[in-house]
Every structure is written in C-alpha cells, then in structure tokens.
Amino acid sequence: MATLIIQSATLVSAGHPLHLSTVDVLVKGGKIEKIGKSIKNEDKKAQVIDGAGAFLSAGFFDLNVNFGEPGYETKEDIQTGTAAAAAGGFTGVAVHPNTNPPLHSRSEISLIVNSAKGNLVDVLPVGTVSKKREGNELAELYDMKITGAVAFSDGTHSIQQAGLMGRALLYGKGFGGLIMTFPEDDSIAGGNKMNEGEVSTYLGMKGIPNLAESVMISRDLFLAEYNDAPIHFSTISTEEGVDLIKKAKAKGIQVTCDVAAHNLVFTDEDVKSFDSNFKVSPPLRTKKDLKALLKGLKDGVIDAVVSQHTPQEIEFKDVEFQIAKNGIIASQTVLPLLVKAGFTPEQIVEKLAVGPRRVLGLPLPEIKEGLEANLVLFNPSKKWIFDDRTNQSKSANSPLYGQELTGQVLAVINNNKVHIN
Incomplete structure (x- = not known):
C-alpha cells in the first residue's frame, strides 16, 4: 500500500x-x-x-459470520464476504461452518485458510463439533485445530445430545479447542418462527419461548463446570440467559458469550410488519430482554457483539414470513446499530475489537x-x-x-x- x-x-x-x-x-x-x-x-x-x-482503534473482529463458501457461493463467497466485513470495520472474522459441505474436516478448513490468504481481512474458520453438523458423532477436532480452526461450533444447529456436548468440552479442553454453541432446545423451540409472547399471540404465529434458550444454557453450564472446560455461547437473546451467565461467571465457570447487534435494537414488535428481514435466529425478543442484553454488555457479562452476517438470496426472503429463511446481512451495519443503541466509542471498541479477540485468545493488535x-x-x-x-x-x-x-x-x-x- x-x-x-x-x-x-x-x-x-x-x-x-x-x-x-x-x-x-x-x-x-x-x-x-x-x-x-x-x-x-x-x-x-x-x-x-x-x-x-x-x-x-485496533481493527474490529467479528466472532460470527457466514460466507456460504463452500456450497452456497450464490449467497456469499469469501471475496464478497470479506469486502462487506472490511466496509464494516472488521479486520478479522470467524467464519461459521453453515456450509455445504460443512467445515467438518481438515479439507474444508484448509480450503478456507488457503482461499483467504492475502486478504485485508483475516479469515479464521470455525470447525464443526459434530460430523456433518448432525449432532451424533464428534468431528476430528484436533485435526481441524492444527489445520487452522480457531474454535468449534455446529453453527445454527444447536447440539441436542448432552453426552456429545460433554465429550466435546472434555476433548477440546485437552488441546485448547474452544467450543462455541448456539443455545436452543429444539424440543421446546418446536421449529417456530418468532419470539413467544404478546406479539406472537396477536399475529397468530407460534412462538419460541425464552425457555428454549435458558434450558440449554443451564445444561451446558453444568457440563462446562463438570468438565472444568471453557464454553462460549453464541448470540444469546434473553434476560434469563444473561442472568444465568452472570451467575456462572461469579461462580468461576469458564464461560463467555456474545450477542448479535440486531438484538440490541430491534424487538418482536418489528415483526408486526411481516418483513421477512426481521426473521432471525434466535428471534427478536421483547423490550425487557433487549434492556437486559444492553445492561449485560455494559456490566461485562456479555463479552462481545457480533454481526451474525447471514446472506440469503432474494427467493428465500421475498416470501411469506413463516416460510422465509432466517438471517440478515449485517457486517456493514454493526457500527450504526451500536451507535443507535447508545454505545460510546470506547464501549464500541471494547465489544468489537477487544472482547472478541479475548474470547478466542488472540492478541489485540497494538497501535x-x-x-x-x-x-x-x-x-x-x-x-x-x-x-x-x-x-x-x-x-x-x-x-x-x-x-x-x-x-x-x-x-x-x-x-x-x-x-x-
């Protein structure tokens, strides 16, 4: 340059x-x-x-992006994804394994590492916890770690088997492999489309209760404590989730968590428009949850803010709300959302540059x-x-x-x- x-x-x-x-x-x-x-x-x-x-400040780092490559390049590839990330202020991203095939072996991890070489934005792949993200059998975590995986997650698939999660935590602990998990109990969430509450009742849509998140957070905190292993919760969204993690940190459990920027500004009230771009997972919650998330960030309970950048083609979004796919493109809009939420420049830097790197054990770039x-x-x-x-x-x-x-x-x-x- x-x-x-x-x-x-x-x-x-x-x-x-x-x-x-x-x-x-x-x-x-x-x-x-x-x-x-x-x-x-x-x-x-x-x-x-x-x-x-x-x-x-030091460049921002995003703990949760989806680029589509391999398999979903029509949604986003590494070049366009990193261009969006750079435009949003990010000099590093952790790309999640919601791909086809998923990032579940050293081959896929190598593909991401090699494809992203020489880019302005550092792209760090997150490998799967289970083979094919099916939640049945552990993937080759160590192989992926030495190939370049920075952490492990089944992405938008929450790990339903407690035994598998326990083994993943114990195994990862042995070589510094951080397990990141999306906390949602499928049997409680029931495949529903928005937050359960007054608005879902008013709209006549089945909802996902806060309980689906808090039950899973509670379970995984027990497992992390039992195995004396670190755990990271991706995109928490509820008041109960913040409270559980706050108590766990006070107890000395090795837990970190993040929140998506849109969950700090939008609520289930916005779904009244039936705009499918407000359909995200976890769903937009209530004003009470939003206030708890903001307080959790300012109190240090929540370690980082993420974009949860999830591109979708128009045919998956320009449809009825109930059948639309989840997710929004968000790499470029994290900063404006944090400004709208009332964050100071120092708080923005703490949650977008410092906190995310601390979660992954990465050094903060020195100025x-x-x-x-x-x-x-x-x-x-x-x-x-x-x-x-x-x-x-x-x-x-x-x-x-x-x-x-x-x-x-x-x-x-x-x-x-x-x-x-």
Whole structure:
C-alpha cells in the first residue's frame, strides 16, 4: 500500500499513553511509522485521510459470520464476504461452518485458510463439533485445530445430545479447542418462527419461548463446570440467559458469550410488519430482554457483539414470513446499530475489537510505531445510506436496506492493504 496519513483522529486504545488524545498516524509499507500530535506530510504522493471527529482503534473482529463458501457461493463467497466485513470495520472474522459441505474436516478448513490468504481481512474458520453438523458423532477436532480452526461450533444447529456436548468440552479442553454453541432446545423451540409472547399471540404465529434458550444454557453450564472446560455461547437473546451467565461467571465457570447487534435494537414488535428481514435466529425478543442484553454488555457479562452476517438470496426472503429463511446481512451495519443503541466509542471498541479477540485468545493488535498496522477509523456521527451503491455483499436481506444510517467506518488497514469507504 502507498504511504497513508490519518490526521486529527481520536485514539481509542486503553492503556496507550495517547488514549483519547487527538493524533496523526503515518502508515508506510503496512507499518505504523509514526504517531504524533501533528505529522508533517513530506510525501506528495501520500494519501491523506481527515480523521476530524473520528476515532482510531485496533481493527474490529467479528466472532460470527457466514460466507456460504463452500456450497452456497450464490449467497456469499469469501471475496464478497470479506469486502462487506472490511466496509464494516472488521479486520478479522470467524467464519461459521453453515456450509455445504460443512467445515467438518481438515479439507474444508484448509480450503478456507488457503482461499483467504492475502486478504485485508483475516479469515479464521470455525470447525464443526459434530460430523456433518448432525449432532451424533464428534468431528476430528484436533485435526481441524492444527489445520487452522480457531474454535468449534455446529453453527445454527444447536447440539441436542448432552453426552456429545460433554465429550466435546472434555476433548477440546485437552488441546485448547474452544467450543462455541448456539443455545436452543429444539424440543421446546418446536421449529417456530418468532419470539413467544404478546406479539406472537396477536399475529397468530407460534412462538419460541425464552425457555428454549435458558434450558440449554443451564445444561451446558453444568457440563462446562463438570468438565472444568471453557464454553462460549453464541448470540444469546434473553434476560434469563444473561442472568444465568452472570451467575456462572461469579461462580468461576469458564464461560463467555456474545450477542448479535440486531438484538440490541430491534424487538418482536418489528415483526408486526411481516418483513421477512426481521426473521432471525434466535428471534427478536421483547423490550425487557433487549434492556437486559444492553445492561449485560455494559456490566461485562456479555463479552462481545457480533454481526451474525447471514446472506440469503432474494427467493428465500421475498416470501411469506413463516416460510422465509432466517438471517440478515449485517457486517456493514454493526457500527450504526451500536451507535443507535447508545454505545460510546470506547464501549464500541471494547465489544468489537477487544472482547472478541479475548474470547478466542488472540492478541489485540497494538497501535505502536514499528508494528504492522491493524486499524479502523470510524465516525459515530457521520451519516450514510445503505443501498446498492454501498452494499458490498452479494445479498441484500437487511431491514436497514435503503435507509440513512448514523455511524460510518471511514477506513480499515491490515495486511499492508487499505479499504476506504
């Protein structure tokens, strides 16, 4: 990349001597050459970015994205998925195994690792817990780990067999293989389409009660404690889930969790429009749940915010709500949703850059002279329109499509590459 100078940005990096100071940053050859109050531009060919009113931090990391490759490239492939991630401020993503075939052996893990080489966005594959994501037999976890898998999950398939989950936790513990799980008891959820409550009754749709999540969280916390193993809950959505995890952390159980950004802004009230772009899994819950999630984030119970980026072709979304597929494209809209939810720049950096890497045991990129630049520059006050011109994904399934949003990523830098929105 060419020489780049970011001017007059507020640095957000807890523990850094210039934390919350206005700085200029000179990046040359992919490395941070200089950080200072005012850097004189001596290179006429240098690209200059005005960071006034913007914040500079380590690049964001997303613990939950779906790219479709292999098998569902018509929804999203690695190139378009990473383009959307970069536009959303992410310099690293953990891609989940909701593919065909699923990422359940070293072959699929190698495919992702090799296909993503040289990208601005670091792509870390999450292997399956069970073969074919069927929940019956453990996949070759260790083989996938040494090939590049950063964690293990059956993606949108919740692991129903307690014995299998217990064995996975115990086995993974032996080589540092983190088990990530989507907590939902299928026998309680019943394949229903939205949150169970007043709105589902009003709309005449069968609902998924909070109990489906809390029962599974409770079970898996017992298993994690019994096996003295770490566990991560993906996309929790209920007040009860937050409470259970809070108590488990206080007890010393090795538990972390994340929440999808859309569950911090939207509720089941939004489903009244029957817009299938509000159909997600876990479903949008009540205002009471939303408030508990926000409090859980601010209290440190919830470790990270994720996009849960789930592209779908138009034929799976432009249908009746009951038969539409779950999911929204979200890599580019996490920042605006957190701004709308009232998060400060420091809280945004904590939940999008620091917390996710801490969950996976990854080092936080340092903002220091002489080191590789892994940076995001974002302005929480800048407005932009999410439409065909700005959307980087292959798909367009988002309830925010066509709207003016507040909070924009201006630039991301990683792996000697730069993306400017």
